Amino acid sequence: MNVSFRSNFPSLQGKMQNGSPYIFMDGPAGTQVPAQVIQAISSYYLHKNANAHGRFITSALTDKVVDDTRQAMAAFLGAKNEREISLGPNMTSMAFSLSRAFSRLFQPGDEVIITQLDHEGNRGPWLALREKGIIVREVKLLPEGRLDEDDFESKINERTRLVAMGFSSNILGTVNDIQKIRKLSHQYGAWLLIDAVHGAPHFSLDVKAIDCDFLLCSAYKFYGPHVGILYAREGLLDQLQPDRLRTAGQAAPDSMETGTPNFAAFAGVTAAINFLASQGSGETIREKLIWTMENIHQHERTLFIRLYRGLEALDCIHLWGLPPDIPTRAPTLSFSVSNQSPEVFCSFLGENGVFAWNGHFYALRAIEILGLRAKDGVIRMGVSAYTTAEEIDNVLEIVKKGLL
Numbered sequence: 001m002n003v004s005f006r007s008n009f010p011s012l013q014g015k016m017q018n019g020s021p022y023i024f025m026d027g028p029a030g031t032q033v034p035a036q037v038i039q040a041i042s043s044y045y046l047h048k049n050a051n052a053h054g055r056f057i058t059s060a061l062t063d064k065v066v067d068d069t070r071q072a073m074a075a076f077l078g079a080k081n082e083r084e085i086s087l088g089p090n091m092t093s094m095a096f097s098l099s100r101a102f103s104r105l106f107q108p109g110d111e112v113i114i115t116q117l118d119h120e121g122n123r124g125p126w127l128a129l130r131e132k133g134i135i136v137r138e139v140k141l142l143p144e145g146r147l148d149e150d151d152f153e154s155k156i157n158e159r160t161r162l163v164a165m166g167f168s169s170n171i172l173g174t175v176n177d178i179q180k181i182r183k184l185s186h187q188y189g190a191w192l193l194i195d196a197v198h199g200a201p202h203f204s205l206d207v208k209a210i211d212c213d214f215l216l217c218s219a220y221k222f223y224g225p226h227v228g229i230l231y232a233r234e235g236l237l238d239q240l241q242p243d244r245l246r247t248a249g250q251a252a253p254d255s256m257e258t259g260t261p262n263f264a265a266f267a268g269v270t271a272a273i274n275f276l277a278s279q280g281s282g283e284t285i286r287e288k289l290i291w292t293m294e295n296i297h298q299h300e301r302t303l304f305i306r307l308y309r310g311l312e313a314l315d316c317i318h319l320w321g322l323p324p325d326i327p328t329r330a331p332t333l334s335f336s337v338s339n340q341s342p343e344v345f346c347s348f349l350g351e352n353g354v355f356a357w358n359g360h361f362y363a364l365r366a367i368e369i370l371g372l373r374a375k376d377g378v379i380r381m382g383v384s385a386y387t388t389a390e391e392i393d394n395v396l397e398i399v400k401k402g403l404l
Contacts, residue, residue: 008034027384040271072273078206099125108133116141122195145321167199172321204293224272304331331383
């Protein structure tokens, strides 16, 4: 993306005490936000702050904030309409709410499929269904960093009620073959739930094309505040019994929303979507978003290959996951340093202005399968829309210094 794109992010101007700039390679754990998001949140508190559904102007404005956020997210995900969008505190909380609702519908002996590659937010809520006698099967992760599709085919059957799978891995960048999974889940009449938290920042998503039944994502991964978003195909939520008060909305999308939400953050989500759309070209907001996200993907892919090849050339570095020349790979890279722990090396990077993460990033099962838990996980870097080629080159130079 160009210089004008970066100029919208105030935090990118941050500098270390020695004057060297911050280099944000921590995007997989949450991106920086543009000034438009900050302004929208501030404006909400200045001019609209109230609870919903009142008979006065600030409450009416708050109701509009909620409606606008649903419409913006429907455009971002390609949903049929805003009634397919529910809003909550975060992806994990919404997944647990869905899990409890599923537990009232599924019967003992019914089956759910999860994977070894996924974030625990897309494993733990479904593993909890075992308490209700539901069988949870786990698709194997292969050493090269992709799922064993033959193993998946051997485990899905006529008792499968739900397949819960990530769009892409937040630790290895692997993008799963959702079309194949959808075909098989259709064949057996199972619902398909997609965790797109790590896909939404990097790809143009289309829930109709994916043909999923449920999709979860988080706005703080695509330049917004901390808000969880659930897409549910029209009519599905009304088949469920989520935890809810009798005074709350009983139909979709309100049925998945409990308590008083963070309305100011909702305003920030809409601002983030509008900001992304403003960078694109087209007649509708959806067309503009598709244009922007496709350009972000190409920008990130170019820089990701540059980062991967630069690290690959260094001694003592072991890269995890699939090679970078796979077009659909997410721009997230995990590696190990042979003579240093991830924590020590990330501390060195942080002291030199490179912000990267160490650990398992809640992809704990993948870390276990790859034999990395005893080694305290990996070092993870991610390319974001605001990353530049100069930053990638600086990161590589700093990494080289850390290996000396």
